[in-house]
Amino acid sequence: MELEFIRRLRERLPSRQGALLVGPGDDAAVLAWRNAGDCVVTTDMLTDGVDFRLEEADARRIGRKALAVNLSDLAAMAAVPVAVVVSLALPRTAGLALAWELYEGLLPLAEEFDTLVAGGDTNAWDGGLVINVTAIGRTTDRGPLLRSGARAGDAIVVTGDFGGSILGKHFDFTPRVREALYLRANYEVHAAMDVSDGLSLDLSRLCEESRCGAELDLAAIPIGPAAHEAAGRDPTAGTPLERALGDGEDFELLLAMPADEARRLATDTTLGVRVTIIGRFVALPGLVAIDADGVRRSLTPRGYEHRFGA
Amino acid sequence: MELEFIRRLRERLPSRQGALLVGPGDDAAVLAWRNAGDCVVTTDMLTDGVDFRLEEADARRIGRKALAVNLSDLAAMAAVPVAVVVSLALPRTAGLALAWELYEGLLPLAEEFDTLVAGGDTNAWDGGLVINVTAIGRTTDRGPLLRSGARAGDAIVVTGDFGGSILGKHFDFTPRVREALYLRANYEVHAAMDVSDGLSLDLSRLCEESRCGAELDLAAIPIGPAAHEAAGRDPTAGTPLERALGDGEDFELLLAMPADEARRLATDTTLGVRVTIIGRFVALPGLVAIDADGVRRSLTPRGYEHRFGA
Numbered sequence: 001m002e003l004e005f006i007r008r009l010r011e012r013l014p015s016r017q018g019a020l021l022v023g024p025g026d027d028a029a030v031l032a033w034r035n036a037g038d039c040v041v042t043t044d045m046l047t048d049g050v051d052f053r054l055e056e057a058d059a060r061r062i063g064r065k066a067l068a069v070n071l072s073d074l075a076a077m078a079a080v081p082v083a084v085v086v087s088l089a090l091p092r093t094a095g096l097a098l099a100w101e102l103y104e105g106l107l108p109l110a111e112e113f114d115t116l117v118a119g120g121d122t123n124a125w126d127g128g129l130v131i132n133v134t135a136i137g138r139t140t141d142r143g144p145l146l147r148s149g150a151r152a153g154d155a156i157v158v159t160g161d162f163g164g165s166i167l168g169k170h171f172d173f174t175p176r177v178r179e180a181l182y183l184r185a186n187y188e189v190h191a192a193m194d195v196s197d198g199l200s201l202d203l204s205r206l207c208e209e210s211r212c213g214a215e216l217d218l219a220a221i222p223i224g225p226a227a228h229e230a231a232g233r234d235p236t237a238g239t240p241l242e243r244a245l246g247d248g249e250d251f252e253l254l255l256a257m258p259a260d261e262a263r264r265l266a267t268d269t270t271l272g273v274r275v276t277i278i279g280r281f282v283a284l285p286g287l288v289a290i291d292a293d294g295v296r297r298s299l300t301p302r303g304y305e306h307r308f309g310a
Numbered sequence: 311m312e313l314e315f316i317r318r319l320r321e322r323l324p325s326r327q328g329a330l331l332v333g334p335g336d337d338a339a340v341l342a343w344r345n346a347g348d349c350v351v352t353t354d355m356l357t358d359g360v361d362f363r364l365e366e367a368d369a370r371r372i373g374r375k376a377l378a379v380n381l382s383d384l385a386a387m388a389a390v391p392v393a394v395v396v397s398l399a400l401p402r403t404a405g406l407a408l409a410w411e412l413y414e415g416l417l418p419l420a421e422e423f424d425t426l427v428a429g430g431d432t433n434a435w436d437g438g439l440v441i442n443v444t445a446i447g448r449t450t451d452r453g454p455l456l457r458s459g460a461r462a463g464d465a466i467v468v469t470g471d472f473g474g475s476i477l478g479k480h481f482d483f484t485p486r487v488r489e490a491l492y493l494r495a496n497y498e499v500h501a502a503m504d505v506s507d508g509l510s511l512d513l514s515r516l517c518e519e520s521r522c523g524a525e526l527d528l529a530a531i532p533i534g535p536a537a538h539e540a541a542g543r544d545p546t547a548g549t550p551l552e553r554a555l556g557d558g559e560d561f562e563l564l565l566a567m568p569a570d571e572a573r574r575l576a577t578d579t580t581l582g583v584r585v586t587i588i589g590r591f592v593a594l595p596g597l598v599a600i601d602a603d604g605v606r607r608s609l610t611p612r613g614y615e616h617r618f619g620a
Contacts, residue, residue: 002615003515021348021454022387022454022456025457025519026387026456026457026458026503026519027352027383027384027386027387027457027502027503027504028350028351028352028383028384028386028387028389028445028447028454029350029351029352030348030349030350030351030387030449030454031348031349031350031351032348033343033346033347033348033349033448034348036343036349037343038331038340038341038342038343038344039340039341039343039346039349039446040338040339040340040341041338041339041340041341041393041395041428041429041444041446042337042338042339042395042429043395043396043397043429043430043431043442043444044397044431045397045398045399045431045433045440045442047399047433047435047437047440048435048437049435049436049437050433050434050435073337073338074337074338076337076338077332077336077337077338077340079338082349083351085351085352085353085444086353087353087354087355087442087444088355089355089357089440118351119351119352119353120353121353121354121355121442123355123357123360124360125357125358125359125360125438126359126438127357127358127359127437127438127440128435128436128437130355130357130399130437130440130442132353132355132397132431132442134351134353134395134397134444135338136349136351136446137338138343139340144331144332144338144340146332146336147335147336147337148336192337193336193337194337205313209335209336305312
């Protein structure tokens with residue numbers, strides 16, 4: 001049965017497969033890699049009830065998201081996407097029909113970002129839906145961007161806006177691959193990550209890896225319309241600003257750039273995506289929030305923390 | 311919490327990390343890949359109740375198996391293992407203690423095969439245990455071995471013995487990485503795959519990819535002691551020979567080699583693993599079994615087929 005699935009998948013995949021020397025159907029895939037740079041690898045597993053609710057969501061959006069979160073990680077490294085492999089644990093009752101819906105969401109995004117679907121593993125079991133995507137990219141000749149390169153004095157730069165992603169963006173966001181590659185090629189960037197667990201929490205992580213701290217200008221934070229809408233629906237869960245600082249799954253880029261480079265970027269209209277300077281990295285560890293009146297207070301990082309049992 | 315896990319994992323990993331330019335903790339891992347050959351990728355997802363039973367099995371054996379099945383796929387391609395990424399969906403009640411046990415089984419095998427643990431994704435959810443490993447390897451200068459290269463007249467060659475893997479080998483088998491690389495370097499090999507779903511079923515798949523058929527000499531099939539033991543315990547489930555032909559998860563190599571090369575290999579004592587010529591590839595599609603008296607009959611491929619719902 002899985003062979004039949006692979007056969008259908010082979011037919012559905014674009015015929016020009018570029019770097020794919022061996023595709024789905026053999027024991028492994030082979031990607032042409034002569035002079036292709038270093039190899040960047042990331043993997044993300046999405047599970048029913050945590051990253052989506054299969055009962056409520058269109059399976060195509062789930063499949064798309066499983067790829068998009070991985071492309072967002074490649075973007076954070078300033079890597080060019082090359083290929084993905086896709087593993088599915090399908091509820092036995094849903095079976096291959098569900099697998100197709102997931103692929104129908106995933107494949108257009110893969111094509112949009114010239115990402116090969118190199119293979120996968122399709123399983124049925126008695127549990128809920130699990131989808132795992134591993135993405136492979138290549139570094140450009142400027143090398144990867146890491147979390148560890150921010151320096152005191154660098155500007156904190158973000159793409160897009162923040163907060164309220166749960167209302168839809170967490171499914172439908174565009175991974176910032178093109179933006180990251182453009183920035184890497186045309187600007188000096190010291191560090192980068194993608195904001196997946198919350199702006200303030202992820203900023204604190206980038207600071208930790210870079211052994212520095214950060215000052216945030218609260219009035220500069222780009223609060224998304226969804227943050228306002230979410231705060232309006234449930235005022236007890238925080239103000240729009242609090243949601244922009246603490247909601248997960250924005251999948252925007254968080255960058256450390258020399259201040260003059262950040263100012264140059266702020267006037268660059270070719271990017272097509274809003275870019276905002278929201279503060280600066282400083283030598284002293286920890287986060288400080290500065291409000292519109294210049295009042296400073298310590299900021300506790302908030303966001304989505306993975307919760308485990310004993 | 312996941313950060314704490316990554317910290318512990320970083321401490322546990324070998325300090326010499328060779329090709330690992332960026333390891334666990336950033337948005338993605340980076341593997342040094344200058345002049346490293348083409349990139350071979352495979353992924354396998356194991357689920358509770360299908361590939362193991364968490365209630366009955368030592369979690370270390372599950373973690374080891376999740377890596378071993380991927381290394382077996384790289385072996386089938388004659389690829390050198392480079393790195394793996396590991397995704398876990400952990401039952402909330404078991405949590406990180408279970409994650410550590412899985413890694414305690416996986417890490418020694420990774421070290422044995424010089425395979426870097428480059429990163430992963432560790433999640434808790436309300437479902438059962440799912441473990442996904444994606445393995446990345448590199449081709450040697452002789453290139454990858456595919457399923458599609460068998461030619462009429464080639465000998466059918468296998469490593470090890472077959473059947474009854476469920477009694478223990480499916481957890482504790484040694485992936486045939488060293489053997490595959492030795493064979494690729496020292497012999498002419500036309501095609502290869504690993505036997506994961508059953509010898510006769512996987513042979514039929516290799517034949518299909520190579521557009522040929524195969525004749526099996528039944529008296530030559532290396533029937534493992536476990537096949538005899540399993541058949542003794544449950545005679546209704548098949549004879550030892552039937553189990554050797556149809557049981558899944560042997561994880562041995564199945565090879566197509568020119569007949570004279572196969573004969574040369576049969577006298578090669580450096581390999582350290584039993585190698586057996588079990589028949590020959592022929593032009594006519596389909597499998598034929600030839601018994602000790604020379605009687606020929608058509609053989610229906612049997613093995614583990616992935617079962618799905620609608």
